[in-house]
Amino acid sequence: MLTTPQQTIFDSTARFRVCSAGRRFGKTFLSTYEIARIARFPNKRIFYIAPSYRMGKQIIWDDLKQALTSRRWVKKINESDLTLTLVNGTKISIRSADNPDSMRGVSLDFVVLDEAAFMSKTVWTEVLRPTLSDRKGGALFISTPRGYNWFADMFHETIDKDNWESFQFTTIEGGNVTPEEVEDARQDLDLKTFRQEYEASFETAGNRIYYPFDMQENVKAFVDEVPNNIMLFNDMNVNPMAGCIAVKTKEGYILLMRYSYSTVIQMS
Numbered sequence: 331m332l333t334t335p336q337q338t339i340f341d342s343t344a345r346f347r348v349c350s351a352g353r354r355f356g357k358t359f360l361s362t363y364e365i366a367r368i369a370r371f372p373n374k375r376i377f378y379i380a381p382s383y384r385m386g387k388q389i390i391w392d393d394l395k396q397a398l399t400s401r402r403w404v405k406k407i408n409e410s411d412l413t414l415t416l417v418n419g420t421k422i423s424i425r426s427a428d429n430p431d432s433m434r435g436v437s438l439d440f441v442v443l444d445e446a447a448f449m450s451k452t453v454w455t456e457v458l459r460p461t462l463s464d465r466k467g468g469a470l471f472i473s474t475p476r477g478y479n480w481f482a483d484m485f486h487e488t489i490d491k492d493n494w495e496s497f498q499f500t501t502i503e504g505g506n507v508t509p510e511e512v513e514d515a516r517q518d519l520d521l522k523t524f525r526q527e528y529e530a531s532f533e534t535a536g537n538r539i540y541y542p543f544d545m546q547e548n549v550k551a552f553v554d555e556v557p558n559n560i561m562l563f564n565d566m567n568v569n570p571m572a573g574c575i576a577v578k579t580k581e582g583y584i585l586l587m588r589y590s591y592s593t594v595i596q597m598s
Contacts, residue, residue, distance in 0.1 A: 335499040336360045339470075340367075344495035347364045348582030350486045357472045358390050361442045362397050364470055365422060368440040369403065371419040375465075377433065377441045379458070381448045383426040387412060389444065391424055398422075411574040413589040432456045439467045447473040451480035482532040501528045554579065558588070 332340055336356055340363060344520050351357055361378060378394070380386035391412055396413060398404050406415040412424035425433050427449035443449065449450055454471075462469065473481055487492035501507050516524050525531040550557040557577045564573040575586045 332360065332363060333505045334526055335497075335505075336363070339472075339497050340364065342495050342497075345466075345493040346469050346488075346491075347468075347495050347497065348481075348488055348499040349470070349499070350475050350481075350485055350532070351472060351497075351499050352504060352528045352530045353474055354501055354507045355499055355504030355530075356506055358393065359446060359474065360388060361444055361470065364442060365394065365440070366397065366401075369398070369416060369420045370418075370423055370467075372420060373436060374420040374439040376420070376422045377436075377458075377461075378422070379427055379443045379449070380424070381427050381445050383429070383443070383539050384501070386424040386426055393529050410442055410568070427453045431462065433457050436461050437464050437467075438462050441467065441469045443469065443471045443473075445473045446471040447479060447481035450503075452473060454480075475526050475530060477526075478532055479533045480491045485532070498530050500530055521596035525561050554584075556586075568572075 333356060339360060341346060349357075365376055365378060366375055378386065378390055380389055395404070395407060395414065398416070403416045404414055405417045407413075408415070414422045416422070417516070427443075430450075430453050434457060438458070441458055441462065443454065443458070446454075454469075458469070461467070462480045471481065471484065475482060485498075488496040501510055512528055515528060519527070522533045527532045532543070555575055557579065559578070559579065561576045561583075562573065563576065576583045577586060578584075
């Protein structure tokens with residue numbers, strides 16, 4: 331039975347749905363329900379995509395077989411191709427994002443991209459999106475975040491798109507992990523990692539010196555004698571340019587100042 335957050339996603343009528351979910355939210359369980367909903371209609375073609383072949387086989391294959399076999403829907407199981415053929419002619423295949431060319435040239439009614447944030451954007455834009463066009467198929471993107479990559483962009487852009495909807499649920503909201511366990515994890519992990527993995531938050535370094543940087547914890551007065559060699563670091567791949575001045579001591583590098591400034595390069 332679906333939990334309330336899972337049911338919320340399941341009940342959405344949007345053709346394309348994007349869900350950022352904390353670890354152990356129940357992404358695979360929801361994906362099985364989503365696949366079964368489409369598979370009950372005859373002659374459908376469905377793909378479940380994982381970042382790798384091994385992940386696809388380990389994450390959903392056995393559960394999917396058991397769920398559909400128990401309903402007496404399955405006519406044939408192809409273990410080598412990870413494909414189920416149902417008695418109504420529908421076919422369900424497990425595929426991997428690390429072999430995108432194997433998914434070209436098919437027509438699909440529905441596709442699940444599980445852990446989409448860990449796939450290349452081109453798997454969707456260049457390979458899978460065209461497979462849905464002739465049948466007007468739908469897609470479910472469901473993943474734990476991985477910083478601000480294409481999955482994060484897609485999540486935020488749905489507000490301006492018709493037939494798209496986004497959802498965000500934490501691990502606790504998934505109902506499969508106790509609040510006590512989540513609190514234990516909070517004590518073991520740095521803040522960025524915890525927010526990303528358990529709160530489904532899109533995290534980034536955000537112009538910090540390093541991502542767990544904290545002014546109270548990491549900034550202290552420098553009272554030693556300044557060494558003769560002062561080191562200058564510049565990141566010229568951003569605008570405004572960012573940099574810092576540091577010295578090297580027996581304890582490691584000590585940051586004296588950080589700065590940023592816009593640059594104009596004149597070509598002669």
